[in-house]
Amino acid sequence: MSDQAQAVLLLDPVKTGEGYKQAARDLGLRVISLYTVEQSELNGRWPTHADGDDVSLYASAPADIVSAVAEAGLRVVAVVPAMEAGVHLADVLADMLGLPGNDVSLARARRNKAAMRARAAEAGLAIPRFQRVEDLTEVPGVAAAIGYPVILKPTTGAGSHGVTLLSTAADAANLRSTDATDLFGWPVREWLVEQYVRGRELAVNCLSSDGDHQVIDMWEYRQPDGRDYDFPLWNTVQLTPDDPDWSRVEAFVAQVLRAYGISRGPSHTEVKCNADGVFLIEIGARLAGGPATDLWSAHTSFRPYHDSLECYLGRRPTIMDGVVQTYAAYGAIAIRNDVGPGTLTDIHGLAELEAHPNVAKVLVGYAPGDRIPLTQDSKTIPVGAWVSAPDQGALLRVMGELRRMVSLEIAYDGTERG
Template sequence: MSRRAFILVEGHKLMGLQYIQAAQRLGLHPITLSADPGQYEYLAAESIEAISVDTDSLGSLIRECSRLSATYEIAGIAGFSRADESACVTAGKVCRHFDLPGPNPDSIERCCDKYTQRQLLAEAGVPIPAFRLAANAGEVEDAAAEIGLPVIVKPAVGSGSVGVRLCRNVDEVAEHTTYLLSGSHIWPSSPRILVEEFAQGPQYTAHIMGNEVIGIEAADLHPPPHFVFHQFTFSAPLTDDEHKRIADVSLSCLRALGLGWGPTCIEFRWTKRGPVVIEVNPRLGGTPIPQLVQLAYGIDLITEHIKLAIGEEWDLRRKHSHTAAARLLVPDRNGILDWIGGDSRAAAVPGVADVKFYVESKTPIVRKGDYRDHIGHVIAASPCPARTEAILQRAADLIDWSIAPFPNVGK
């Protein structure tokens, strides 16, 4: 009897190993297909089978999976999102080719184009910010004038808040447009810029598997103009009515976009008119969301996602209801990371579930104004929201680092 393999299209520097380990616990043999397997250090460290293949090419992936099927029974295939989330789309197409469970690749592709996503949500009557599409500086300027300042200016395709900025006046609109169009920002295709109304209010994210809202997280961000997350908390402090309104709008998003298979996370701002959808992401929330959900509710989203992908019955029932929160560590300046420490002391605080640094000493720090600015996290959990916050703050206060200025080359 051939071994059952679970194919991962590309990897993930923070969550990839969790998927590998979850697949192994389910008795599967994980295999990663990647254009550059060397970028995922855990593959070599854990002796995980990895194959170099052009993951942008559907034909190449089908040929490689066909070759593997001579040795293994391919139980399922899943793709990690990249900057443009194309791997999720391609993985969905490979699933269809081999008649395996998977998302609708057309729905994911439409959803990943933020302008198309906005159009479909608007047609369905889902509350969203006012928006315009622009291809050049003049169109961006006109769109900002039509919508009214301040506005959000961002790429129409992308993730992780890369290239997203709040522009409060015409000079900031012009400055950020120049940045996006000057070659500094990497575009997967021809530049298309989305200009949006700035929806003001607390931020929340609904995390969904299939058509079930697993939980709603409160998200705190660092001050604008960029959108860098500072803290996540499960569950968000919402009334029953507020929770229901966000859940109802979330399900309306799934219907409008043709989603409803596997994981989805939907970002909201609670404005004067209630929940307004900022973005629908057809994927699992990134690190450390799965860990927080498991601590808060006892649900292992990664394992349940794999079960769905291999056609097995999943279990999304809550085992308990605690409060779990993550503080994301973000440097306040650029330079060379002299040292970072305090992780052992922070981890020893009762109630702390995890302390992780994403960088090592002597790493150059160049802030981008997006998810790449995070250099680590601290996670705490307890049955009580106030206690969880106190534990988190105590542990975060024990962590410190030093950043030295970049040397003056040539002096």
């Protein structure tokens, strides 16, 4: 046994992923943080990103990373994807280092959405009709063959960045360009064109240990009306186990986790369900982003960072052998700009929102005087809030109250949606 101090290797621990640093400390582990983005870029976007690191590495090639880890003088005992961008690389590195991880042969299928769809088809999971394209000029013909409406999305990225609803042939014909990079700054070189599945959109959060799976909770992405959409965040509401779709969605997600070789750690699976069945939209082998970790920590017996880290260490956390206790209903609201680009003049009711007793956190993306785009992804949400209440009915009432309280005053450019 080596007398070197034990360490956990965290991949891109920024934003919510920073919580793993304290969990590692609490478990007596040193922290090696691997950042796959240039240090200069991180210094601009997250100047405090390296706080809490014993060792900070900046690399993306697996062989270079393994060499740098060996030179750190610490014994790595777990590899953890602290952000969506790191899920593929984390399992590659765990395999190279001989550490616990998920099936490395399916690592790409858990990250690249084209490979994800191909794996689902191979495993017999219900999915939207789809086709991969490498040139946007292919979109109209492919979309016509699939049948409108369709969703166009980059095969990498997250947060609905670059995702576009094409309702008609005219939408596809008028498609001029999409973002050249994904949410994490990587070049976009391919897209999926896929059938738009109507129905309820649910997110299922699980924890896995040695092939056993525990549902932590389910969330529903609710929209203000019944129109088709390409950005799911408006009201996000925690469901209860007596929900009519809970059992069939839980059973389907268990099949998904097996099909993608997820045997340990957290996962976040998004599905659509309707009268025809449950359809896989996306699988993420990592903790959910956004409000989830804060709300779990405040209102459940699940300790997201500590329990997940135990799984990556090859241990079985106690949460796997009991019922996840939930002490309140919770969710989040996104105050969107659904009209058109312009200049933000004011945010009415912001002080009242921040002071509301059912609101735990408020995120403000723009200030008066800023140019404000149409809300199309997680980066362009003007105002968001984490919300809790004693039960789901009370939660929905509070969400309605908050929406009546807050409004955006925008001087539009004259290119508003019709």
